[in-house]
Amino acid sequence: MNALFDVDVKGLQWSNDGYATLSDVLLDKALELDGIIRGWAAEFGATEYRFPSMISVRSLAPIAYLKSFPHLATFVTSCDRREESLKSLADECGTAEQIPVCDDRMEPVGQLLTPAACYHFYPRFAGSRLASPLFLTTNCQCYRREEEYLPLQRQWCFEMREIVCIGDSATIERFIEACRERIETLVDTLGLDADWQTATDPFFDPKADPKALAQILEPTKKELCTRDSVAIASINKHRSFFGECYDIRFDDAAAHSACVAFGIERWLYAMIQVHGGDATTWPKLEPVR
Amino acid sequence: MNALFDVDVKGLQWSNDGYATLSDVLLDKALELDGIIRGWAAEFGATEYRFPSMISVRSLAPIAYLKSFPHLATFVTSCDRREESLKSLADECGTAEQIPVCDDRMEPVGQLLTPAACYHFYPRFAGSRLASPLFLTTNCQCYRREEEYLPLQRQWCFEMREIVCIGDSATIERFIEACRERIETLVDTLGLDADWQTATDPFFDPKADPKALAQILEPTKKELCTRDSVAIASINKHRSFFGECYDIRFDDAAAHSACVAFGIERWLYAMIQVHGGDATTWPKLEPVR
Numbered sequence: 001m002n003a004l005f006d007v008d009v010k011g012l013q014w015s016n017d018g019y020a021t022l023s024d025v026l027l028d029k030a031l032e033l034d035g036i037i038r039g040w041a042a043e044f045g046a047t048e049y050r051f052p053s054m055i056s057v058r059s060l061a062p063i064a065y066l067k068s069f070p071h072l073a074t075f076v077t078s079c080d081r082r083e084e085s086l087k088s089l090a091d092e093c094g095t096a097e098q099i100p101v102c103d104d105r106m107e108p109v110g111q112l113l114t115p116a117a118c119y120h121f122y123p124r125f126a127g128s129r130l131a132s133p134l135f136l137t138t139n140c141q142c143y144r145r146e147e148e149y150l151p152l153q154r155q156w157c158f159e160m161r162e163i164v165c166i167g168d169s170a171t172i173e174r175f176i177e178a179c180r181e182r183i184e185t186l187v188d189t190l191g192l193d194a195d196w197q198t199a200t201d202p203f204f205d206p207k208a209d210p211k212a213l214a215q216i217l218e219p220t221k222k223e224l225c226t227r228d229s230v231a232i233a234s235i236n237k238h239r240s241f242f243g244e245c246y247d248i249r250f251d252d253a254a255a256h257s258a259c260v261a262f263g264i265e266r267w268l269y270a271m272i273q274v275h276g277g278d279a280t281t282w283p284k285l286e287p288v289r
Numbered sequence: 290m291n292a293l294f295d296v297d298v299k300g301l302q303w304s305n306d307g308y309a310t311l312s313d314v315l316l317d318k319a320l321e322l323d324g325i326i327r328g329w330a331a332e333f334g335a336t337e338y339r340f341p342s343m344i345s346v347r348s349l350a351p352i353a354y355l356k357s358f359p360h361l362a363t364f365v366t367s368c369d370r371r372e373e374s375l376k377s378l379a380d381e382c383g384t385a386e387q388i389p390v391c392d393d394r395m396e397p398v399g400q401l402l403t404p405a406a407c408y409h410f411y412p413r414f415a416g417s418r419l420a421s422p423l424f425l426t427t428n429c430q431c432y433r434r435e436e437e438y439l440p441l442q443r444q445w446c447f448e449m450r451e452i453v454c455i456g457d458s459a460t461i462e463r464f465i466e467a468c469r470e471r472i473e474t475l476v477d478t479l480g481l482d483a484d485w486q487t488a489t490d491p492f493f494d495p496k497a498d499p500k501a502l503a504q505i506l507e508p509t510k511k512e513l514c515t516r517d518s519v520a521i522a523s524i525n526k527h528r529s530f531f532g533e534c535y536d537i538r539f540d541d542a543a544a545h546s547a548c549v550a551f552g553i554e555r556w557l558y559a560m561i562q563v564h565g566g567d568a569t570t571w572p573k574l575e576p577v578r
Contacts, residue, residue, distance in 0.1 A: 013413070015345075017400065021413070022339040030339065050311040050319065052430055052446035053342055053402075056304075057388045067383025070375045075366050076402070077391055078434040079359055086359045090493060094356025099346045102366055102395035109389040111306065113342075113365070124302070124310070141341055141430065145367040157341035204379060 007277035009151075018149035018156030020265060025279040029271070030264050032285040034139055034161050037262050040182050041137035041163045044175065049138045051120040054111045059123035062245040068203050068211055069115065074143040074156070076111040077102070113143035117162040118259040125166065126246040130255060133167025135175075139264075152269035153230050159264040166243070166257040167250050176235055179260040183224060183233055190283055192270050194232060199223040211241075226273065232266040235259075296566035298440075307438035307445030309554060314568040318560070319553050321574040323428055323450050326551050329471050330426035330452045333464065338427045340409040343400045348412035351534040357492050357500055358404065363432040363445070365400040366391070402432035406449040407548040414455065415535040419544060422456025424464075428553075441558035442519050448553040455532070455546040456539050465524055468549040472513060472522055479572055481559050483521060488512040500530075515562065521555040524548075 011026030022030055041048065054076055057066070066073060079089050085105040093100050100106075114120065117140035125134065139161045149155055165175040187194055198219045206212035215221065220239065223231035236259050242248065243255035250256070268279075275282045300315030311319055330337065343365055346355070355362060368378050374394040382389050389395075403409060406429035414423065428450045438444055454464040476483055487508045495501035504510065509528065512520035525548050531537065532544035539545070557568075564571045 017343070017345055019341045019343065021341075021409070023336055027337055027339050047312055048316055050316050050448075052308045052310075054306070054308065054432075054446055056306055057382070058386065061384060061386065064384040066389070067379045070368055070379040070383075071370070073367060075368075075389060075395065077364050077366060077398075078362060079364075081360070081436070086493060090356045090359040093346070094359075095350060095353040097347065097350065100355070100364060100398040102391035102393070102398065104391070106364065106391035106395075109366075109391065120310070143343075147370070157343055159339075204375060 007272065009272055009277035010279060012151065012277075014151040018146070019158070020151055020155060022265075022268075026268060029279045029282065029285055030159070030268060033262075033267050034159075034264055036186065036285065037161045037163065038137060038139075040179070041135070044135040044163065044165070044178070046135035046137040046163060049120070049124075049136065051114075051117075051138055051140055053113045053141045053143065055114040055119060055123075056111055057109060060112065060119065062126075063122075063242070064211075065112075065115075065119075068201075068209055071204050072115055072144045072146070072202070074113040074115075074145050075109040076113060077106045077109050079105050080107055113157075114140060115142055115144050116259075116261065117142060117160040118164050118261070121164050121166070122242045122246045122248070122257075125248050128248050128255075130167060130248065130250040133165055133171045133250070136164040136166070138162060152265040152272070155265060158266075161262045161264060162259050164257065164259045166248060166255050169239075169256045172237065172256050172258045176237065176258055176260070179235065183260075187224070190271065190274075190285070192226070192232075192274055194224050194226050194270065196222050197225050197231075199231065199234065226270050228273075230266055230269060232263055232270050234261045236261065296561065298561055298566035299568060301440065301566075303440040307435070308447075309440055309444060311554075311557075315557060318568045318571065318574055319448070319557060322551075322556050323448075323553055325475065325574065326450045326452065327426060327428075329468070330424070333424040333452065333454070333467070335424035335426040335452060338409070338413075338425065340403070340406075340427060340429055342402045342430045342432065344403040344408060344412075345400055346398060349401065349408065351415075352411075352531070353500075354401075354404075354408075357490075357498055360493050361404055361433045361435070361491070363402040363404075363434050364398040365402060366395045366398050368394050369396055402446075403429060404431055404433050405550065406431060406451040407453050407550070410453050410455070411531045411535045411537070411546075414537050417537050417544075419456060419537065419539040422454055422460045422539070425453040425455070427451060441554040441561070444554060447555075450551045450553060451548050453546065453548045455537060455544050458528075458545045461526065461545050461547045465526065465547055465549070469524065472549075476513070479560065479574070480563055481515070481521075482563065483513050483515050483559065485511050486514050486520075488520065488523065515559050517562075519555055519558060521552055521559050523550045525550065 011024035203212040240254035300313035492501040529543035
């Protein structure tokens with residue numbers, strides 16, 4: 001069941017479709033970890049949001065998401081409402097092993113499953129004129145289509161908690177520094193072995209994508225990686241990218257933004273690596289400040 | 290923004306795509322309500338699970354889901370991995386207003402977005418030989434394609450908490466009775482106006498579906514409905530339906546099962562109807578036992 005680990009993991013069930021089911025003590029640890037980060041967000045005065053995993057394709061057009069990451073996208077559709085379409089679908093795929101093909105019975109794809117929790121925030125605040133910096137947080141199931149999946153490390157569906165700041169660059173620098181300190185203290189407390197590395201996003205065609213070039217010329221993404229290069233957290237300085245794309249302004253200029261993201265299953269992976277598959281024996285996951 | 294209500298609702302943002310974003314005090318209330326039901330589940334000794342919203346089409350074949358409900362299904366797909374498919378998708382839909390059509394670049398639909406939280410449990414325990422009854426709980430974002438959506442009342446994406454019992458019919462009767470009591474006490478405490486009604490599921494072609502006929506001949510579904518017929522909770526006795534479909538056995542016979550389901554956004558709707566759109570003025574949502 002967890003053949004990819006050298007250890008049995010209590011409360012983990014892996015599906016070959018590319019996602020894990022968490023239960024028992026492992027789910028408790030996921031919730032505790034999320035609670036710690038949510039606590040940090042509260043210290044910044046962040047407002048919490050609950051979004052669906054669905055996000056409209058149009059709301060991601062300003063950042064040209066499907067141009068940069070068509071290979072990662074997970075699409076949502078449904079059968080059109082015509083009686084004959086629904087009946088033929090029911091007859092073909094109702095009970096058999098046959099699965100639906102994407103043909104003209106299926107509606108055009110208006111929605112994706114979001115590849116990152118924070119993508120919900122920028123369309124939400126599009127057109128805003130901010131008088132003071134915004135601090136935001138959300139936990140969302142995110143989806144990324146990949147060639148191969150590995151339990152907890154690389155999943156089609158995974159849980160991401162993010163804290164986002166939108167405002168001026170000085171506030172954002174302080175926000176990032178405060179997050180970095182908290183993350184490093186937590187990593188030490190939990191006895192994890194992880195280092196910050198400069199990273200770039202996995203663009204589909206980096207040579208043709210100005211955003212990819214910009215990330216290489218002026219690195220803006222730092223990932224906290226385990227010894228085997230699994231990123232458990234990332235700090236992303238967007239400069240004025242989202243502010244310009246979504247017309248969010250602060251103090252008469254395009255707002256700057258940054259997000260700090262945590263892959264909940266990957267933290268569990270890092271804990272299992274160091275402390276084993278029985279989460280009842282792990283160091284206590286409690287707020288470190 | 291909330292034109293469908295006569296009141297302003299703090300912490301609610303509605304998308305015309307058919308889903309709500311919750312924040313602030315309204316999200317707090319959603320979490321508190323979920324916590325109450327989770328507390329009931331703990332009293333039954335239920336194990337909690339965290340599933341993705343995705344569920345494989347094949348895992349729902351034993352209950353012929355797509356035969357009974359093709360009109361409600363939300364499908365998941367992605368672009369095939371061929372370079373030319375991805376490139377053409379990126380070129381067509383990268384930045385423009387054009388959204389992807391479902392054509393042969395899209396992979397066959399192996400996954401749905403689950404229409405009910407408990408559907409994850411029966412495939413999970415397929416083939417089990419139970420020595421004692423199982424009590425289970427989960428909260429999951431569920432998806433149902435509908436003709437029209439209304440904020441909090443009828444959404445494409447919504448949050449469902451369920452408590453499930455799989456075992457013998459006597460245990461299940463006691464479980465249902467205990468849930469009904471807790472629900473009625475909570476409804477009274479919150480000052481809501483809701484009544485139990487006999488219901489049937491919205492089958493695509495009821496005349497041709499033996500499961501629809503069975504539900505009419507021997508009612509097994511009770512819904513707790515507001516005055517304007519919005520179901521905020523349901524009690525569903527499955528008898529041995531899932532036990533037979535998924536070969537789950539208890540005490541040498543097909544296991545019986547039941548689920549008790551709560552639509553979190555609909556409870557918020559019921560509260561708004563009675564207590565108004567400012568959740569800070571609502572009666573306290575705390576455990577009633």
